[in-house]
Amino acid sequence: MSANGGHDATICGWAVDPAAGREGAVEAVVRGGVLERLTWLSGSAADGLGPTGRLILPGLVDMHAHFREPGNEDAETVATGLAAAARGGFTAVALMPNTTPALDDPSVLARVRASAAATGSPVRVLAYGAVTAGRKGETLSAMGELADAGVVGFSDDGASVGSATLMRNALAYAGAFGLPIVDHPEDATQTAGAEASEGYVATVLGLRGWPVAAEAGSVARSIAILADVVRDVPGARLHLTHLSTAASIAHVRAAKAAGLPVTCDVTPHHLAFTDEWVAGSRRWAWEALDAEGRARDPWADGALAAPPFDTSLRVNPPLRPAEDAAACRAALRDGTADAIATDHAPHTAVDKHVEFGWAANGISGIETALSTVLAAVAAGEVPLMRAVALLTSGPAAVLGPRAGLRPGLRLGEPADLVVVDADASWAVSAASLRSKGKNTPLLGRAVPGAVRLVLAGGRVAHAEG
Amino acid sequence: MTGRRIMTAEDIRRATIRISHEIVEKHAGTDGLALVGIQRRGVPLAARIAAAIRDNEGADVPVGALDITFYRDDLSLVAQQPIVKGTDIAFDLNGRTIVLVDDVLYTGRTIRAAMDALIDYGRPQAIRLAVLVDRGHRELPIRADHVGKNVPTSREEVVKVTLEEVDGEDAVEIERRPGADAGGSAA
Amino acid sequence: MSAGDRPEGAIPTPAPVRWPHRHLLDVDALTRPEIDLVMRTADEMHDVLARPIPKVPALRGLGVTILFYEASTRTRVSFEVAAKNLSADVVNIAAASSSVSKGESLVDTVRTVEALGADMIVMRHGVSGAPYLAAEVFGGSVLNGGDGWHAHPSQALLDLYTMRSRLPGGSLEGRKVVILGDVLHSRVARSNVWTLTAMGADLWLCGPTTLLRGFDAWAARGAAGRRFTVTSDVGAALRDADVVMALRIQKERMASGLLPSLREYAARYGLTSERLRAARPGALVMHPGPLNEGVEIAADVAVDPRSVITDQVANGVAVRMALLYLMAGARRTEAGA
Numbered sequence: 001m002s003a004n005g006g007h008d009a010t011i012c013g014w015a016v017d018p019a020a021g022r023e024g025a026v027e028a029v030v031r032g033g034v035l036e037r038l039t040w041l042s043g044s045a046a047d048g049l050g051p052t053g054r055l056i057l058p059g060l061v062d063m064h065a066h067f068r069e070p071g072n073e074d075a076e077t078v079a080t081g082l083a084a085a086a087r088g089g090f091t092a093v094a095l096m097p098n099t100t101p102a103l104d105d106p107s108v109l110a111r112v113r114a115s116a117a118a119t120g121s122p123v124r125v126l127a128y129g130a131v132t133a134g135r136k137g138e139t140l141s142a143m144g145e146l147a148d149a150g151v152v153g154f155s156d157d158g159a160s161v162g163s164a165t166l167m168r169n170a171l172a173y174a175g176a177f178g179l180p181i182v183d184h185p186e187d188a189t190q191t192a193g194a195e196a197s198e199g200y201v202a203t204v205l206g207l208r209g210w211p212v213a214a215e216a217g218s219v220a221r222s223i224a225i226l227a228d229v230v231r232d233v234p235g236a237r238l239h240l241t242h243l244s245t246a247a248s249i250a251h252v253r254a255a256k257a258a259g260l261p262v263t264c265d266v267t268p269h270h271l272a273f274t275d276e277w278v279a280g281s282r283r284w285a286w287e288a289l290d291a292e293g294r295a296r297d298p299w300a301d302g303a304l305a306a307p308p309f310d311t312s313l314r315v316n317p318p319l320r321p322a323e324d325a326a327a328c329r330a331a332l333r334d335g336t337a338d339a340i341a342t343d344h345a346p347h348t349a350v351d352k353h354v355e356f357g358w359a360a361n362g363i364s365g366i367e368t369a370l371s372t373v374l375a376a377v378a379a380g381e382v383p384l385m386r387a388v389a390l391l392t393s394g395p396a397a398v399l400g401p402r403a404g405l406r407p408g409l410r411l412g413e414p415a416d417l418v419v420v421d422a423d424a425s426w427a428v429s430a431a432s433l434r435s436k437g438k439n440t441p442l443l444g445r446a447v448p449g450a451v452r453l454v455l456a457g458g459r460v461a462h463a464e465g
Numbered sequence: 466m467t468g469r470r471i472m473t474a475e476d477i478r479r480a481t482i483r484i485s486h487e488i489v490e491k492h493a494g495t496d497g498l499a500l501v502g503i504q505r506r507g508v509p510l511a512a513r514i515a516a517a518i519r520d521n522e523g524a525d526v527p528v529g530a531l532d533i534t535f536y537r538d539d540l541s542l543v544a545q546q547p548i549v550k551g552t553d554i555a556f557d558l559n560g561r562t563i564v565l566v567d568d569v570l571y572t573g574r575t576i577r578a579a580m581d582a583l584i585d586y587g588r589p590q591a592i593r594l595a596v597l598v599d600r601g602h603r604e605l606p607i608r609a610d611h612v613g614k615n616v617p618t619s620r621e622e623v624v625k626v627t628l629e630e631v632d633g634e635d636a637v638e639i640e641r642r643p644g645a646d647a648g649g650s651a652a
Numbered sequence: 653m654s655a656g657d658r659p660e661g662a663i664p665t666p667a668p669v670r671w672p673h674r675h676l677l678d679v680d681a682l683t684r685p686e687i688d689l690v691m692r693t694a695d696e697m698h699d700v701l702a703r704p705i706p707k708v709p710a711l712r713g714l715g716v717t718i719l720f721y722e723a724s725t726r727t728r729v730s731f732e733v734a735a736k737n738l739s740a741d742v743v744n745i746a747a748a749s750s751s752v753s754k755g756e757s758l759v760d761t762v763r764t765v766e767a768l769g770a771d772m773i774v775m776r777h778g779v780s781g782a783p784y785l786a787a788e789v790f791g792g793s794v795l796n797g798g799d800g801w802h803a804h805p806s807q808a809l810l811d812l813y814t815m816r817s818r819l820p821g822g823s824l825e826g827r828k829v830v831i832l833g834d835v836l837h838s839r840v841a842r843s844n845v846w847t848l849t850a851m852g853a854d855l856w857l858c859g860p861t862t863l864l865r866g867f868d869a870w871a872a873r874g875a876a877g878r879r880f881t882v883t884s885d886v887g888a889a890l891r892d893a894d895v896v897m898a899l900r901i902q903k904e905r906m907a908s909g910l911l912p913s914l915r916e917y918a919a920r921y922g923l924t925s926e927r928l929r930a931a932r933p934g935a936l937v938m939h940p941g942p943l944n945e946g947v948e949i950a951a952d953v954a955v956d957p958r959s960v961i962t963d964q965v966a967n968g969v970a971v972r973m974a975l976l977y978l979m980a981g982a983r984r985t986e987a988g989a
Contacts (some may be wrong), residue, residue: 309781
């Protein structure tokens with residue numbers, strides 16, 4: 001297969017390879033789709049190559065995306081989702097099972113795989129199975145069959161596994177296969193009708209508050225259950241997805257310090273956007289902090305540039321104050337967070353062009369994720385090497401050996417890499433996005449990091465021009 | 466000031482006194498007579514005419530002020546000058562002869578609006594019109610009963626009345642409309 | 653031109669302020685001169701209302717659609733009377749709404765209303781921010797008649813107008829104004845935070861802690877930096893108050909566990925003549941209505957001579973006339989520019 005699509009290229013740039021723990025100027029030679037040579041340059045040969053110019057990265061891994069197929073193909077299909085992923089620099093995606101019907105049975109997985117194969121995209125498609133049948137939170141899904149069929153974990157994403165008893169059983173049962181439970185931490189009793197992170201901005205805008213405790217409480221509960229379960233089932237693993245608050249991150253940090261098998265991820269929007277965007281601000285999260293590390297006041301600052309209540313900002317969990325976004329970035333730096341995951345959630349205009357409180361939750365983010373992370377890197381918020389690790393080796397490690405992901409610039413293997421011009425900006429627009437979901441607050445904005453070439457498994461997944 | 470002066474303070478004083486005589490003569494006295502100045506420069510003019518009548522006749526004629534902002538037929542004027550200056554008519558209009566007083570009579574639209582406004586306050590016996598300057602170019606069938614000075618003008622010109630009470634000085638000048646020569650066809 | 657530029661003896665006039673707002677969706681961005689302009693224009697409208705024929709042709713030929721997604725008699729009729737007094741052509745739409753009934757979307761409805769000739773929409777909606785969506789798609793002007801918990805601009809401005817007309821000196825500067833009750837769910841309280849602090853009032857928000865949720869975080873920042881106080885201590889709030897505004901308490905608050913009972917609320921936070929004794933003599937009593945007598949306000953207090961609740965209703969028409977009038981002007985400027 002790879003022999004047909006074999007690609008030839010010679011690329012000079014700044015390579016960042018977390019698997020090798022090395023970054024620097026290189027000349028990479030791809031022949032017949034195989035990374036044939038990687039020459040680390042020095043002296044005058046390296047002139048003009050640097051970490052703010054052309055980057056050569058291992059293919060990115062998104063461990064949390066929604067492609068809406070089957071059931072909601074008006075919002076996204078596997079085909080459009082894969083095109084969007086490739087354009088965003090991702091060569092592997094793990095899809096969430098909240099489709100219609102839910103992926104709680106191997107037949108749905110087969111259907112998703114067939115759709116992926118039909119696209120001819122070289123981007124690898126992985127999938128989670130639902131934790132509970134029909135994602136109803138009542139009984140366990142066909143976990144063993146799903147594991148045999150090759151799911152990479154289990155999740156009821158969109159909601160938490162609400163019942164503590166079910167969570168306990170799920171962790172134990174999936175633990176026998178060495179697969180993680182990927183939980184969306186949210187105590188639904190605290191978030192009924194909630195619209196924006198509880199606090200200053202939500203109060204001013206009259207939006208129903210979404211308490212920090214709804215996430216942190218759920219995180220603490222699941223960690224406590226995990227601590228019990230691992231005593232009996234050493235393979236049990238808990239991954240907490242899209243953490244958004246300092247309080248949840250503190251729980252995970254403590255659990256990791258105690259040696260529990262827990263991992264977590266943060267989305268690009270929770271590390272770079274804040275709740276003040278709902279009021280109309282568009283400054284990056286790190287620009288919204290004062291010298292003492294407290295959130296600035298967008299009303300007092302005159303920072304409200306866009307109309308408020310933009311439904312592209314309605315997301316679960318909600319965008320948080322700048323202090324929480326800062327805690328997310330601190331977690332990325334210190335290893336508390338294991339991955340950056342997009343939670344790519346495309347929606348139709350019918351579901352988004354409505355009243356704020358009635359709009360569907362989610363941001364279409366797989367194409368802007370790398371750009372958003374590079375903005376944080378450029379601001380000195382996350383070191384480049386660490387940021388790339390969080391988008392490659394980090395999620396691959398969370399997904400474990402069964403997923404078979406080995407991101408890295410490996411000689412003699414089919415090339416799986418991204419070429420991106422970190423200093424070139426591109427305009428995010430409805431027309432420029434490959435995803436059917438145009439629901440991003442970055443529409444109309446120029447962001448750094450133009451992806452030029454994506455090779456997945458030695459084949460061209462995306463090429464500019 | 467770039468304009469051509471067509472009336473001095475003394476001209477204005479004499480015109481005001483003449484108008485006051487004409488009003489009393491036409492009305493055959495001062496009984497049932499009242500003056501209503503149109504905001505803004507009609508208001509001090511009405512006060513001056515009333516003072517002249519008092520000097521000549523020894524009679525106090527009631528004076529009111531009329532704001533016609535809500536009666537204009539062009540809302541863009543609202544945007545340029547949204548401030549309403551206020552109507553103050555402290556007497557009963559019914560059965561009286563009302564002399565509307567304004568500084569300049571031009572298209573007639575202001576007077577049309579003023580008559581609409583006035584009628585909302587009551588039913589006068591008659592409405593008459595006194596103006597300091599009539600510059601022509603009527604767009605409505607309206608004429609003044611008492612005129613201080615008839616001034617032939619072109620539409621490219623602006624007649625600018627300044628009064629001591631509002632502007633610190635009494636004068637009438639003609640200026641070229643700003644931008645009239647640039648655009649050529651000022652409608 | 654400022655007053656200082658004028659020669660001595662000239663008639664002082666207010667500094668010319670333009671009304672730049674095509675829409676009025678919130679009061680957070682209103683400047684003090686703009687608020688003053690609304691107040692002066694409302695004064696003129698108040699005079700119009702005192703005439704034998706309380707009607708002027710200012711908005712003749714303009715279509716005003718009153719689009720209410722929430723039941724309201726008071727505000728809807730007030731806007732309708734205001735628009736009719738300005739000779740606008742008024743259309744009333746009581747729209748049903750819910751997130752689940754996949755009926756006509758707000759965007760669709762607004763486009764239809766525009767195609768039918770509306771120049772202005774006055775909108776009431778139960779979801780915070782809904783008028784912004786209408787403004788995004790509508791070619792004319794949108795006036796927020798109350799959205800969710802977020803804002804109620806015309807109510808805040810009529811409250812301010814009522815206070816100014818009744819307080820000696822006509823100024824809010826340094827006056828202690830207390831808003832008492834269910835602050836959490838109140839768009840009236842939120843809008844009043846902006847307007848009253850802009851006018852220099854010493855604003856206090858008071859209620860049970862469950863009904864003040866989030867407001868400590870707001871008070872810590874102030875309204876664009878302008879300070880106000882949040883407390884659950886009703887005694888401290890009412891002490892030497894110049895104005896006390898009680899807010900409606902709804903029965904649903906008990907079901908959601910925010911309050912033990914209406915009886916307990918009335919006993920602890922109800923505005924009684926006993927409590928009102930702590931305020932300044934002659935302190936104004938206000939309420940945006942509708943009243944639950946005996947709950948948030950005692951029956952005798954509601955009809956006390958200090959109560960200006962009926963003034964609020966009458967002033968509502970004048971203030972809404974002023975807003976419709978000013979916005980109509982802004983609309984034309986923008987179209988012409």
